[in-house]
Amino acid sequence: MTAASGSPAAAPSAADTAGPLPAHVRVAVIGAGFSGIGAGIRLLKSGRTDFVILERADAVGGTWRDNSYPGCTCDVPSHLYSFSFAPNPDWTHSFSRQPEIWAYADAVTDQYGLRPYIRFGTELTAARWDSGSSRWRLRTSRGDLTADVLIAAAGPLSTPSLPDIPGLDTFPGEVFHSARWDHRADLTGKRVAVVGTGASAIQIVPAIQPRAGRLTVFQRTPAWVMPRRDRRISDPEKWLFRRVPLTERMVRLGLHASREAMAIGFVKRPGLLRGAQRIALRHLARSVPDPDLQARLTPAYVLGCKRVLLSNDYYPALTQPNTEVVAAGLAKVDGSTLTAQDGTARDADVIVFATGFHVIDMPVARRITSAGAVTLAQVWGEDMRALRGTTVAGFPNLCLLIGPNTGLGHNSLIHIIEAQLDYTLDYLAALDRLGAAALDTKPEAEQRWCDDVQRRMASTVWATGGCVSWYLNAAGRNPTLWPGSVGRFRRATRRVNLAEYDVIPAGTA
Amino acid sequence: MTADGLRLNVESHGPQDPGVPAVVLIHGWTCSVPFWAPVIRGLRDDLRVIAYDLRGHGQSDPARPGGCTVEALADDLEAVLDQTLPRGGHAILAGHSMGGMSIMAAALRDSVLSRTDGVLLASTGSANLIGEALAVPFGAFIPAFVTLQHWLLTSAAPLSPFGYLTRPLLGYMTLGPDAPAEVEAVNAAIIAACDRRARAAWGHVLAGIDVTDGVRRLDVPVHVLVGSADRLTPPVHARRVARLLPQLAGLTELPGVGHMTPLEAPAVVTELIRKLAAGAGTSA
Numbered sequence: 001m002t003a004a005s006g007s008p009a010a011a012p013s014a015a016d017t018a019g020p021l022p023a024h025v026r027v028a029v030i031g032a033g034f035s036g037i038g039a040g041i042r043l044l045k046s047g048r049t050d051f052v053i054l055e056r057a058d059a060v061g062g063t064w065r066d067n068s069y070p071g072c073t074c075d076v077p078s079h080l081y082s083f084s085f086a087p088n089p090d091w092t093h094s095f096s097r098q099p100e101i102w103a104y105a106d107a108v109t110d111q112y113g114l115r116p117y118i119r120f121g122t123e124l125t126a127a128r129w130d131s132g133s134s135r136w137r138l139r140t141s142r143g144d145l146t147a148d149v150l151i152a153a154a155g156p157l158s159t160p161s162l163p164d165i166p167g168l169d170t171f172p173g174e175v176f177h178s179a180r181w182d183h184r185a186d187l188t189g190k191r192v193a194v195v196g197t198g199a200s201a202i203q204i205v206p207a208i209q210p211r212a213g214r215l216t217v218f219q220r221t222p223a224w225v226m227p228r229r230d231r232r233i234s235d236p237e238k239w240l241f242r243r244v245p246l247t248e249r250m251v252r253l254g255l256h257a258s259r260e261a262m263a264i265g266f267v268k269r270p271g272l273l274r275g276a277q278r279i280a281l282r283h284l285a286r287s288v289p290d291p292d293l294q295a296r297l298t299p300a301y302v303l304g305c306k307r308v309l310l311s312n313d314y315y316p317a318l319t320q321p322n323t324e325v326v327a328a329g330l331a332k333v334d335g336s337t338l339t340a341q342d343g344t345a346r347d348a349d350v351i352v353f354a355t356g357f358h359v360i361d362m363p364v365a366r367r368i369t370s371a372g373a374v375t376l377a378q379v380w381g382e383d384m385r386a387l388r389g390t391t392v393a394g395f396p397n398l399c400l401l402i403g404p405n406t407g408l409g410h411n412s413l414i415h416i417i418e419a420q421l422d423y424t425l426d427y428l429a430a431l432d433r434l435g436a437a438a439l440d441t442k443p444e445a446e447q448r449w450c451d452d453v454q455r456r457m458a459s460t461v462w463a464t465g466g467c468v469s470w471y472l473n474a475a476g477r478n479p480t481l482w483p484g485s486v487g488r489f490r491r492a493t494r495r496v497n498l499a500e501y502d503v504i505p506a507g508t509a
Numbered sequence: 510m511t512a513d514g515l516r517l518n519v520e521s522h523g524p525q526d527p528g529v530p531a532v533v534l535i536h537g538w539t540c541s542v543p544f545w546a547p548v549i550r551g552l553r554d555d556l557r558v559i560a561y562d563l564r565g566h567g568q569s570d571p572a573r574p575g576g577c578t579v580e581a582l583a584d585d586l587e588a589v590l591d592q593t594l595p596r597g598g599h600a601i602l603a604g605h606s607m608g609g610m611s612i613m614a615a616a617l618r619d620s621v622l623s624r625t626d627g628v629l630l631a632s633t634g635s636a637n638l639i640g641e642a643l644a645v646p647f648g649a650f651i652p653a654f655v656t657l658q659h660w661l662l663t664s665a666a667p668l669s670p671f672g673y674l675t676r677p678l679l680g681y682m683t684l685g686p687d688a689p690a691e692v693e694a695v696n697a698a699i700i701a702a703c704d705r706r707a708r709a710a711w712g713h714v715l716a717g718i719d720v721t722d723g724v725r726r727l728d729v730p731v732h733v734l735v736g737s738a739d740r741l742t743p744p745v746h747a748r749r750v751a752r753l754l755p756q757l758a759g760l761t762e763l764p765g766v767g768h769m770t771p772l773e774a775p776a777v778v779t780e781l782i783r784k785l786a787a788g789a790g791t792s793a
Contacts, residue, residue, distance in 0.1 A: 044759045047734070047777030049784040111748070113732070113757030 021119060021143050027051035027428070028138060028147035030124050030364060033062015035401035035417045036153035037105060038083060041112045042421045045085070048428070052147075053114075054140055056123035061105040063157045064098055067200070069181040069354075071207030072098035075199060075310050078233075079248060080255045080412040086111060087248050089241030095230045095310070124367060129396060131371035134437035134504060136397065148438075149431070151424060153401040154364035156480070157357045163195070167333040171351060178204060178354040185350060189213040193338055193348040195330045197223050198470075199309055201354035205323075206313035214322050216338070216346050220329040221467065222296065224280045224303040228310035256486070259411040263485040266304050266409050270461035277303040287315030296327040304409060305465025359407075359480055360384070360473040362400075370394045384479045387446040387500060388493050389416075390423055396438035396504060397431075399424045405453050406489070407471070407480045409462070415486045423493035430496050438504040445500035456483040510592070511564065512584045513576065518542065518568035519561040519589055523553035527595040530626075530786045534560040535586065537606025537633075538711050539703040541567030544605070548771050551779035556786060559593050559600070561585075563607070565707030577710040579718055582607070583615035590624055599626045601785045603778070605771050606742065607715060609633030613723035613750075626789030627758070628731040629781050631770045632739055634746030635753075636719040638662075643740040644682045662716055665709035675701075685738040685767035692772050724750055730758040730788055732781050736766030736773065758785065 026048065029039045032055035043051050059065050074081050078091035081101070086108045092100060109115055119142065126139040127150055135146045160177040168175065173190075176182040178200040191214040194201055201217070202225065209215050241248040265272040280303060288294045297318070318325055328342040339345045362384055365376035376395060386392045389406035390399050399420070406416050431439065457463055460483050462471050471480045482489055510516060520542055523529070532552060534545045542560045552558050562569040564585055565577065572581065586602075594600055602625055604612040609630040615621040634641070644661060645654045661682075676697040683700075684693060731754050735747035744762055751760040761781065763774055771778045 045762045045764075047761045047763055047774065047780065049732075049759060049781060110757070111751065111760070113751060113754075113759040116730070116758055 019116070019119065021122070021140065021145050022052060024135070024146045025050055025052050026147070027149045027151060028136065028145065029053040029151045029153055030127075031055060031062060031153040031155055031158070032057075032060040032109075032118050032120075033153065033155045033158070034064070034105060034414060035155060035420075036060075036062065036151075037109050037114060038414075038417050038421055039151050039153055039401065039424065040114045040117055041083070041085070041108065042425055044112055044114060044117075046425055049117075051117060052145070053118040054122045054124050054138075055118055055120050056141070058120045059106070060109050060118065061102045062155050063179075064101045064105055066158070066179045067098060067181075068183070069178045069200060069204050069207075071203040072200075073203055074098075074101055075228075076412045077255050079252045080259070081414055083108060083414060084252075084418060087241075087245060087252070089238055089245070089248055091233055091238075093230055093232055095228060124364070126367050126369065128369040128373075129371045129398075131396075134396070134506070149397045149399070149428060150368075151399045151401060152364055152368065152403075154362070156359045156362070156402050156407065159358040159363045160353075161356050161358050162353055163330070163355055165330055165333055168351075170335050171333050172336055173349045173351070175351045176353070178352060179357070187211050187350060190349040191347060192216070192350045192352065193218065193330070193346070194352045194354055196354035196356065197221070198354060198356055199307055200356070202309050202311045202314040204352065204354055206311070206317035209317040209320055209323055212322060214348075215317075215320075215324070216348060217318065217323070217325045218330045218338075218340060219296070219325055219327055220341075221301075221306070222299045222327075223306060223309045224277070224299050225283065225309045225311050225314055226276065226280050227283050228312050230312075256411070256415075260485050260487060262410040265461070267456065267460050267483050267485075270302050270304065270459075270464055273303045273461060276308075284315060288319055290319065293318065293325060296325055299467075301467035302461055302465035304461040305467040306469040306471075307409060356470055359470050362404075368395065368398065382474045383477055384473075385446065385450045387441045387449045388423060389482070389489075390420055390493070391427075391439075391441045391446075391501075393441040393443040393446045396440040399427060404479045405450075406482050408482060408486070411486050416482065416489060419486070419490045419493045422490075423496060426494075426496045430498060434498075434503060435506055436503045437506040439496075439498075439501040440504060442500055442502055453483060457481075511581075511588045513573070513581075515564055515570040515572065515576075517561050517564065517570070517585060517589065519559065519593060521593065522549050522558040522560075523556055525557060527598065529555070529557045530789060531557040531559060531594060531598065531600040532782055532786065533586075533589065533593075533600050533602050534558065535602065535604040535608030535611050536560070536563065536566070537604075537608050538715060539566070539700045539708050540605070541699060541702065543567075544699050544769075545771060547775035548603075548778050548782070551775060552782060556783075559589065561589050563611070563711075565711065566703060571704065571707060572710065577707070577714050579610070579614045579714060579720065582611040582714075583618060583621070586611045586615045587618060587621050590621060594624060599624050599789065601625075601627045601629070601782060601789060603629040603631065603782050604633065605631045606633050606768065607711065610635070610715075610718055610720050613720035613727065616723035616727040622726065622729070625729050627729055627785035628727060629734060629778070629785060630731060630747075630750060631734045631778060632736060632742050632747075632768050633750070634742040635721045635724050635750055638718065638742065638746075639716055641743060641745055643743055659716055663709055663712040665705045667705055682740055683768045685736055685765045685773055687765050688767060688769075688773055692769075696769055696772055721753065724753045725755070728755040730756050730785060732758040732761065732785060734761045734763070734770055734778065734781060736768065736770055737762050737764045738766060739768045741768045758788070 078096040123141040136150045174185045192212040193216045195218045197219040328340040331341045368376040384404040386404045389403040536544045564572045680693045733751045
């Protein structure tokens with residue numbers, strides 16, 4: 001937690017409520033990141049208290065707890081990257097730093113009194129649907145329990161993805177992933193290799209460049225980098241947001257609307273992104289005078305195909321004399337010698353893998369088993385799919401938050417979480433109303449939904465932009481992103497359409 | 510029997526076995542025990558449910574002149590605990606509106622706090638009630654309307670002869686927009702039954718009440734409940750109280766529900782009380 005030392009998030013309260021596990025709950029939530037605490041708060045707000053949140057770590061915050069690497073910042077504006085029901089007038093920057101976002105998650109948890117419902121240090125190891133009792137049987141690192149409904153809020157960016165590099169075990173120095181930053185490692189004067197040039201890497205590189213002796217960046221594919229319009233939020237603005245909450249809401253609405261307008265470029269008319277591309281190219285040309293380096297940093301695909309990155313200090317850091325960009329991936333390691341895919345070699349003392357996360361395979365799916373004893377991962381194969389991003393045929397009473405095809409390239413994922421929570425709360429209300437034991441997704445409804453998603457995916461920049469991104473799976477399908485606006489997703493998840501479900505009545509054994 | 514010799518109407522429902530967890534229900538301004546009827550029905554099978562009429566309300570004795578004070582609210586709660594709980598017995602306290610304020614005021618007394626295992630504060634606040642109420646549209650923002658809200662709170666004007674007029678008005682001020690007609694009728698009947706002098710006297714107390722110190726002292730699990738459409742104690746109060754509580758057990762904001770949460774959402778109120786009772790059982 002050294003990353004957060006001296007910041008307001010220095011001590012988000014840790015495992016002080018590792019209370020006993022209940023034997024049975026109405027709802028069990030996996031994970032206490034943004035989607036998990038969002039789920040808990042919405043349950044509390046609706047008057048439901050028969051639930052528990054299982055969190056393997058000892059603090060809330062999920063991705064924003066784990067990613068403490070130097071320079072970690074959200075690339076969605078602060079006033080958009082917060083829950084609609086918990087506005088924060090005190091954001092200090094228009095793009096929040098990780099400690100502040102983590103502190104926000106912690107504060108919101110206490111604001112609604114959610115902490116007593118969280119069991120920290122409790123990792124879900126297996127969840128099996130018992131069709132006899134119509135309940136989920138959960139096995140955790142701290143004992144077993146049952147639940148009527150399971151909400152999987154394990155998050156898409158929770159399990160680091162590490163490439164399998166031959167010879168890595170022979171490397172004598174420190175090796176770590178950006179999301180598991182080793183704060184004891186002193187990089188001062190060291191030869192540091194950063195593998196990857198994605199959203200984490202472009203924040204890490206400028207943060208560690210002044211300290212490192214030599215910095216080598218292994219780049220498989222250059223990213224599109226746009227200027228970041230970050231500034232301090234002034235005290236009068238904060239005062240206004242606090243005193244007249246409507247003003248913050250207006251700012252949020254404005255940000256939301258401008259982001260929504262970009263959806264059409266990503267989804268329907270990638271040609272419209274050419275304007276943004278020109279801005280990014282000018283940004284590159286202004287920051288990197290050396291034509292050779294400029295060429296190495298110029299992407300060959302359409303902007304938006306991979307995540308668009310925002311940074312003002314990434315390019316300048318790359319021009320420093322102690323920094324080198326290798327326009328090839330890391331191929332193998334032999335002792336402290338790193339060989340790139342182009343055959344060239346460099347020596348390093350420390351390797352930082354900024355190589356992202358297991359996004360397309362949702363690791364929690366390997367722990368969730370249907371009544372037929374197959375895991376969700378097996379059912380999916382390489383291709384995850386769900387009805388309205390939330391429910392899966394054969395897995396009754398399971399709601400996935402940030403499930404298949406719910407990611408966004410243009411807007412705040414918190415909107416998606418809140419939309420899915422509307423849906424999940426309505427799902428629970430439908431169970432109550434019907435007095436039913438469970439709802440099981442009709443396979444044909446799921447199929448229809450997925451077909452429609454794929455049909456709209458065809459025209460998106462992610463499919464047509466000419467790149468291979470973490471959004472795509474081995475089959476070349478995009479199971480991660482939502483091909484549309486947030487508004488469309490909200491409309492699609494406002495209510496559960498019972499025609500899309502088989503109702504499993506209570507008391508059938 | 511209270512500290513100053515008044516007789517309070519106290520009802521006890523459910524099993525009377527001292528081993529059964531006890532719940533004390535405290536109604537709010539202008540209400541009475543029947544206000545809790547749906548909640549009592551939901552709890553009495555396996556909990557001991559005690560409910561009483563505040564002085565000047567229902568079938569309790571009217572207060573003597575000068576007898577309506579915040580201290581008296583706390584006195585009466587203490588007296589009820591003394592006379593209904595077994596020696597050393599504990600209880601869950603659930604207070605609605607002014608009943609919640611009784612609990613917050615009484616939290617400054619160890620004799621009450623030490624016998625309290627958990628608290629439900631439903632549709633209540635700790636201070637500045639008139640300044641933040643929305644009974645009159647925009648009432649919190651326009652000074653003249655604040656004055657009007659003060660008058661509404663403290664007036665002794667009769668309600669009953671104007672039932673056709675006051676009932677929808679009461680509905681507007683106290684209930685959520687979707688409250689069914691039966692709830693509106695029961696609500697109006699309970700409020701109309703309140704003695705108008707007592708209503709005015711307690712209205713004066715509410716106008717200046719500040720029990721914030723008690724909130725900070727209330728060091729037991731407390732669940733805070735509010736309806737999002739509450740015009741008398743809007744959610745700002747609940748959020749402020751939640752922030753000050755040492756042990757917040759949860760903040761519930763029911764969408765579309767007004768001020769009368771125990772009448773409008775008895776199932777939720779019942780579940781929250783049960784949860785507090787279960788929590789008290791496991792930690793004891």
